[in-house]
Amino acid sequence: MKKTISVLTFAFIMVMCGFTACNGKEKTDNPVPKVDASAKGDTKISSGNFSLEWVRTYSNITFTLQGKTTGWISIMIDAKNKMKDGDIYIGYVKDGKAYMRDEFGVQPWKHQPDTEIGGKDHILSCTGFEKDGFTQITFTIDLSYRDPYDSAFEPGEHTVVFAAGADDTFTSKHKQLAMVKVKF
């Protein structure tokens, strides 16, 4: 009888420890970005509340980016440290119109439009909409000329970070982040 009680007590403690660890993880405000890998040949990837589809031609690439926010959404390609050296495309939809910018991570915690640091904005077009709390933006990037602040989207694996913020601006901090590995 004594042995049974000890076994049950031990099992109860183990179960409670498991729950505590799980809850702690779920409650994290700023979770470590999750890494998913896209299979070779994929043209769509998703992670958490984000998804990204792309169509590539000889001279451009068209992305359809979706995130669960009515504020801004973004992708950043191949940053080296936080945002440093990342090729960033950030945008939002306001009053039915999409706004999108080609930016660059100039410091680990700072990004600027390519046009402010001697580069060019290579976004040829963008359209988008908001629905059921999600924002979707389709934008085309010119690949025929790249400045030093743009990814060349070369063959091979690239690290893509998704980010989303709560406001229709290019400057408010993100509420969500996720990371994926992609072969464009």
Ligand code: HEM
């Ligand atoms: C729009 C304005 C943005 C602001 C004001 C901003 C601000 C910050 C700040 C203050 C941090 C420091 C860490 C923290 O407190 O969480 C950070 C980290 C980071 N940001 Fe941003 N950010 C912005 C946009 C972006 C964008 C567009 C991306 C990528 C698409 C991005 C990706 C990251 C990543 C990957 C980190 C590191 C997270 C970590 O190491 O845990 N940020 N950002």
